[in-house]
Amino acid sequence: MVIIVESGADEQIVEDLIGKVRSLGFKPHPIYGVEKTVIAVVGEKTQDKVEVLQTMPGVQQIIPILKPYKLVGREVKTESSVIEIADGLEIGGERFIVMAGPCAVESYDQFAEIAQYVKEAGGHVLRGGIFKPRTSPHEFQGLREEGVPIARAVKEETGLPFVTEVVDVRDIEMLHEVADIYQVGARNMQNFALLTELGKVDRPVMLKRAMSATVEDLLQAAEYVVVEGNDDVILCERGIRTFETATRNTLDISAVIALKRFSHLPVVVDPSHSSGHDWMVPSLCKAAVAAGADGLLVETHRRPQEAMVDGYQSLTPPVFEELMGELPAFCEAAGRVL
Amino acid sequence: MVIIVESGADEQIVEDLIGKVRSLGFKPHPIYGVEKTVIAVVGEKTQDKVEVLQTMPGVQQIIPILKPYKLVGREVKTESSVIEIADGLEIGGERFIVMAGPCAVESYDQFAEIAQYVKEAGGHVLRGGIFKPRTSPHEFQGLREEGVPIARAVKEETGLPFVTEVVDVRDIEMLHEVADIYQVGARNMQNFALLTELGKVDRPVMLKRAMSATVEDLLQAAEYVVVEGNDDVILCERGIRTFETATRNTLDISAVIALKRFSHLPVVVDPSHSSGHDWMVPSLCKAAVAAGADGLLVETHRRPQEAMVDGYQSLTPPVFEELMGELPAFCEAAGRVL
Amino acid sequence: MVIIVESGADEQIVEDLIGKVRSLGFKPHPIYGVEKTVIAVVGEKTQDKVEVLQTMPGVQQIIPILKPYKLVGREVKTESSVIEIADGLEIGGERFIVMAGPCAVESYDQFAEIAQYVKEAGGHVLRGGIFKPRTSPHEFQGLREEGVPIARAVKEETGLPFVTEVVDVRDIEMLHEVADIYQVGARNMQNFALLTELGKVDRPVMLKRAMSATVEDLLQAAEYVVVEGNDDVILCERGIRTFETATRNTLDISAVIALKRFSHLPVVVDPSHSSGHDWMVPSLCKAAVAAGADGLLVETHRRPQEAMVDGYQSLTPPVFEELMGELPAFCEAAGRVL
């Protein structure tokens, strides 16, 4: 780290700072500039002491030099991680993966029908919420326990793997029966109790970026899972909260590029939640491919007018099919296959 | 709700919309303007059908008229809620409440010493984290189970009630022994599993606003607790995430005023986490009193240089004591007593 | 517009509101709901009276129904505008336009050399700042007057049209000699004096979105130019200010899609200023094509290490050439030609 000393600080204050650094087991390198003095601090785990030093008299600012994550970073593992979702299906490699399905599993009929469409159009993974965290307690919260047998049946019929959200540590076990990928929603990205438990599970975890999380925050949240032993984390960019109201959230397409550069983990994009408009979704899907994402998480619904959740941002089967027909050209331009 | 019809929509589309509204059990009132047609929709629980109608052809936008929360709103209960924290200590009434203490309980000695200072300076409630959710898994996470007996001992010695954060539904019971107020941190504001469980507890809950939550989101999160039967929710403004980097977060002082107007629940301000700078805290405390807050949540630490968490934003005992000496004049100007 | 009446408002207040609406020359349509009363207001130019009505007792909120822009909107002109930049070169049609060059014109040698590279790699328009608005007065502000003859010479040599920024109404005339497109920078997007003068000029105007402007704000700023008689406005998305610090700004790729849907004007993307990192630029360029933009504004520099401004986000000639080699496949997938 580098300590910037306040402008007015006298010699004694600088001496004390240097002494403090030394007493913490680090090597201080003071540099006396024309207008400012800085102290470079060398040693292992200097990061842990940022807060302590920040309170010392004469400290204007402390600049950490090391990235605040390790295991998920490219500095530790340079090659990209390829994660197996199901037999013969991987994410993070050459294949571009499309996960599609309704926001919520509403009934066997609804889920089975749309699942068939997703499969026929070429989707790789089925999505569908059994538990739905909603902003208001007065809204539909998902089928919960009753959704599990429905999901199991539809998985068997289609042969597609299934990604679904877990919102409570007490549900991890129950969902293990059907979840090929555990999804952590944006609102729970920093629910560290949940992340820690998912770090002990033998399934991939898809971690959605919180609405106000920086790229660094997301990578640190992923670190919570990996540090417990589960390396298979898929990152998901789903839009951040900004002042713009033309969209539900602002899709941060640059974050896809940043995440791929700073981390070895696969990155998918959710254009449905980020935009909140069905008419925006196809163009955003193409932009995600072009930007270098490894996959998509798209909401589709047979009859959006009857959807219990998020119908207005869901693609109908014909629109989804058309999109799946257009994506290969973009994938090819990007050096991927669909 | 009011449905705004797209400009190009023909008569048939408007007819279909009107039919759909009627089929959902509501009364449609179409109004044909010079350039636009709108349909006002009258009936109970129209809110629940916003998403369904949003997907109909010809719908440009749907504007909900009712607030998305009920129980915590002033429309249902006009007088301000006064919540009993401990025998003879209430928040939301005339008395302005100061909750103070370290960010984390680190040891018996550390906590006992600062608690004594808080008490002597006139603080009403002791704060201190036993569980500390941290952005990185490599940082100190609190004393956890070992912190409980320490907190109990210090509570007994000082006689002050204690507010502490709960981060996992499985810890609610254990903390019941020491927590006079359960704190829900900003990162867990939309951890609905946790909110639902706290709705069944016989203790006040202090709900901190998430970094990207609107005033409406916060009130809807509070609704999750109240709907389960626990009316005693204290709201906490602790800064939102913006582009400004001079502060850790941007304290939204207007939110205090908005929350007091829209809701009957008490509102406290956390100037420590919002600013991230000890030198900013006293002025923000005074501004909070002036804006009409019901209390403060302030970090104090005996020796910030040795704090394991957030020392740089903690007040030392002399600064806290000075602040407590200055607050009465502001409280009086605001019609409160300290 | 629709007036939402406050919950507690009595009959007299509603009567007064209705009377006020009528006295302004509009037709009021009151609708009495189960919990709320709303008044739909019909007539021409109701928008102009929003502020007046907002102050009436009993008004909770007023919801404007009409978009706050007209001339630049698709409701007035449905087909996309195609703007002629120079003889035989149009933007907004099938051809995807690449504008490239250095952030600032620094000298004849620097500008002539990079211009040659831009031309050889297939760029359509040359960019280069003669006036550089900088956050600090202590930074390089551009060659100013001295840059004009340099730009003229290089334009003649390459035969490429030239886009350059104007920052002061008093410079419009001088720049007329060399500017094929007048650029309005993000900081001046709401400098209405400048926009009004540019509305009287016979050249296209490229209007960059301000860092905190919504899509609606940008379209209203464009309206300032068009209302004066200059229809040839090109919109430019260049990133908005958010909490994320991994990028200089957050490129709002969804805004491209929204602008193309709401307005008939061409839209270009500036990936250099939005990201602030040269390594991010090529991927963002591809994403812009895929999202449906009409062109790009890219910073290139022969020797970024010696650039006086923004070198770190400029592409070197080899990288730019490689990018120009990759774009055609994305353009083709998007139904465009480069």
Add this chain to the structure above:
Amino acid sequence: MVIIVESGADEQIVEDLIGKVRSLGFKPHPIYGVEKTVIAVVGEKTQDKVEVLQTMPGVQQIIPILKPYKLVGREVKTESSVIEIADGLEIGGERFIVMAGPCAVESYDQFAEIAQYVKEAGGHVLRGGIFKPRTSPHEFQGLREEGVPIARAVKEETGLPFVTEVVDVRDIEMLHEVADIYQVGARNMQNFALLTELGKVDRPVMLKRAMSATVEDLLQAAEYVVVEGNDDVILCERGIRTFETATRNTLDISAVIALKRFSHLPVVVDPSHSSGHDWMVPSLCKAAVAAGADGLLVETHRRPQEAMVDGYQSLTPPVFEELMGELPAFCEAAGRVL
């Protein structure tokens, strides 16, 4: 500045960096850490070369150590600036200054009447827009030239000094007749042509923070005025743009504290534009006093229902008078006089 070297950079790259630093005339101090190498760069005006060095191979990040402003900073001038507004009226000293009046000067009668109320209630400075920059060109833009004689007449009658906005360099001279303080609006905060001209004027300039400007940006904009010779700059916090929609903007009360610490210039708060709600204004005024502001800029209107601009956020005379009756107690608590 401090250069952080990329993790993989080899010896040669570090050597080249050190050579480059030396060739720019600075003294490099390389520090080889356990995981990272940093190079501290010592010398005068190192700031100017940040951009050049940022493009060198092997550079991960450059951290400037010096603040990007000088003349307006406390490091150059430690005591607070006291600015004379009119004979015997100063801002920045013990007296807390209230500037009040309508958003726009609409007519002699309107302005004269409200001016009288402002004076009687104890306001110190009259505000009123002669030029009104509006988001849409279809909205009222102020009386313009015709407003000048009205303002002059009302100033004479009341004897109050007058603050008014200038939006075009060509209007500075005309407004010199009536403006005791030239106001630069938020949208023009980085209109550097305007700032530069105002730096040559013999009147105080009130500079409003742009909606997306950081505290540092605002101070750098102020530097544009001061560097030209005009030291009398008053800073104005008027809310920043965030995701929150309960208020028109988010008043950044912490910015007041930061500005007072980092700069010697006076700071005023505009609670009207920041909140956009008349019912919020009085509490925000009190909070501004408590936070340490030097003054207020408040919108008042005799009959808000008839205001042509911003009536809904204007205080009526009785509310303003009540506020002026409550402020003294807060001023006294803050060590000020009204």
